[in-house]
Amino acid sequence: MSAQVIAPLPGIFYRRPAPDKEPFVEVGDSVEAGQTIGIIEIMKQFTEVKVEAAGVISSFAVDDNGTVGPGDVIATVD
Numbered sequence: 001m002s003a004q005v006i007a008p009l010p011g012i013f014y015r016r017p018a019p020d021k022e023p024f025v026e027v028g029d030s031v032e033a034g035q036t037i038g039i040i041e042i043m044k045q046f047t048e049v050k051v052e053a054a055g056v057i058s059s060f061a062v063d064d065n066g067t068v069g070p071g072d073v074i075a076t077v078d
């Protein structure tokens with residue numbers, strides 16, 4: 001069963017902790033409940049985006065540096 005990771009607030013979604021770092025996770029990676037898969041920046045404040053259930057990242061609906069709104073799907077976990 002798939003679960004969606006939803007943006008809790010608007011901002012810019014980043015898949016990596018810094019421009020020169022590797023992404024938190026890639027499609028196909030296994031994740032644990034509570035694991036960070038990205039961050040959202042709004043007005044220089046950063047909020048971690050975490051998965052609610054363990055599984056495998058099957059897709060990202062938002063590109064790195066993409067704009068998200070509250071309730072937007074960020075990723076799907078199978």
